[in-house]
Amino acid sequence: MLGLVLDTSLDAAIVMRRDGTVAGWNVVAEMTFGWAAAEAIGRQLAELIIPEDLRAKHNEGLKRYCETGVGLVLNSRIEITALRKNGELFPIELAITPTLDDGEEVFLGFLRDISTRKAAEAALIESEQRLRATYEHAFVSIAETDREGRFLRTNAQLPLITGYSEEELRKLTIFDITHPEDVAADQDQYERQWRGDIDSYTIEKRYLRKDGGLLWIEVLASLLRDEHGAPRYGIRVVRDITERKQSEFRQQLLISELNHRVKNSLAIVQAIAHQTIGSKTPQFHAFSGRLRALAAAHDLLTEVLWDWIDLRNLVERVLQPYRDGRPGRLVILGQSLPIPPKLAVTFSMAFHELATNAAKYGALSGDNGEVQVSWAVEEDNSNLLRLEWKESGGPPVAQPTNIGFGTRLIERSLSLELGGEVSLEFRPEGLVCVIVAPTPVPETSSSCRG
Numbered sequence: 001m002l003g004l005v006l007d008t009s010l011d012a013a014i015v016m017r018r019d020g021t022v023a024g025w026n027v028v029a030e031m032t033f034g035w036a037a038a039e040a041i042g043r044q045l046a047e048l049i050i051p052e053d054l055r056a057k058h059n060e061g062l063k064r065y066c067e068t069g070v071g072l073v074l075n076s077r078i079e080i081t082a083l084r085k086n087g088e089l090f091p092i093e094l095a096i097t098p099t100l101d102d103g104e105e106v107f108l109g110f111l112r113d114i115s116t117r118k119a120a121e122a123a124l125i126e127s128e129q130r131l132r133a134t135y136e137h138a139f140v141s142i143a144e145t146d147r148e149g150r151f152l153r154t155n156a157q158l159p160l161i162t163g164y165s166e167e168e169l170r171k172l173t174i175f176d177i178t179h180p181e182d183v184a185a186d187q188d189q190y191e192r193q194w195r196g197d198i199d200s201y202t203i204e205k206r207y208l209r210k211d212g213g214l215l216w217i218e219v220l221a222s223l224l225r226d227e228h229g230a231p232r233y234g235i236r237v238v239r240d241i242t243e244r245k246q247s248e249f250r251q252q253l254l255i256s257e258l259n260h261r262v263k264n265s266l267a268i269v270q271a272i273a274h275q276t277i278g279s280k281t282p283q284f285h286a287f288s289g290r291l292r293a294l295a296a297a298h299d300l301l302t303e304v305l306w307d308w309i310d311l312r313n314l315v316e317r318v319l320q321p322y323r324d325g326r327p328g329r330l331v332i333l334g335q336s337l338p339i340p341p342k343l344a345v346t347f348s349m350a351f352h353e354l355a356t357n358a359a360k361y362g363a364l365s366g367d368n369g370e371v372q373v374s375w376a377v378e379e380d381n382s383n384l385l386r387l388e389w390k391e392s393g394g395p396p397v398a399q400p401t402n403i404g405f406g407t408r409l410i411e412r413s414l415s416l417e418l419g420g421e422v423s424l425e426f427r428p429e430g431l432v433c434v435i436v437a438p439t440p441v442p443e444t445s446s447s448c449r450g
Helices: 003-008 027-033 045-049 052-068 115-137 157-162 180-195 242-277 282-303 311-322 341-360 405-418
Strands: 012-017 022-025 077-083 089-101 104-113 141-145 151-154 201-208 214-225 231-240 330-333 370-377 384-392 421-427 430-438
Touching (some): 012 045, 022 104, 027 104, 045 052, 045 077, 157 214, 157 231, 180 231, 311 370, 341 370, 341 405, 341 430, 405 421
Antiparallel strands (some): 201 214, 370 384, 384 430
């Protein structure tokens, strides 16, 4: 009578008599436990699939039911450990029902191997525990926010840096504790993110602590979306950067003071030169121009805190006084290229000398002359920078009989600083200066902020 049930069940199906012997064993039971039906039928079920430490309890339960009709595990689903033929223990889900088979009372059991499910559950629990530990013990603050920016949940770090308890934060929005001057920028980005215009954004702003103090933070804001792409809640990873900002501020003050002192020193040098050689001599005008070029280079480097700067920005700045509004007068062709501070000063002085020479004797001394400055990194894997200053349209040029200070500065200083080669060609149609050197490589911590 139960044969059809055994044959059609998708789970392991076993029939057990009141004496504990196996009366039925389907194909799934064979695959699950490793015993063939011919091996299992007629043997004690406890010896086949029940771990040794659980057999006494199984036998006690069977005896109790036979004497009283009460079975604690009947007609319910339970999870228990089972035994395979090869001795392997594994978890199963079990349901046992008393029934009749040709008038004989038997027990029909359906057993399902839940090893895979249990492993997945264990992995999920471990993952959640690790995520919870990471969330709670992270050195950065983590917060979850709703559409209006209200705090839904935070880890322990955010209350620590803001002075508000987690309960107090849940009554506030991210904008309530933001400095009023920084609210608009963050709100704009936040709205764009929730509208779907951007996936994430990073912003630096100030928090107002509960005690009235001020701290700088860096925020990485992202969104968690549901399966349909709709936003569920915002995730904000907050890092306290107050110490860094204070350090940058002190550095800015120090560099500004240093630049001020350098300019004062240059002014004193200029005054000494004035007293020594007179203000109306050509030598004084040349010397003053070089001092101004040096001061301009210091100004540019001060703007970027003496970090690496953009070569194009430097060239534009040095040559700006020589533009007369005529298109093509000065043509600058070159991509952004970071150069170190020391090289920036040398380049600034060199371009000043080239421009001054062009204004006195070369292409910029007449109305039709032109200067083209171009640079590029060679594409033959040599990683060489090739920079060219090319004049045209000015008075005819001849090889000078004397080598002046400017020429020596260009040829020697650039060669030494770049570790490359510098050539000056006094072609009849105009001066050509070519610089070939290894491409400067910024340090990992530096960035071109020109």
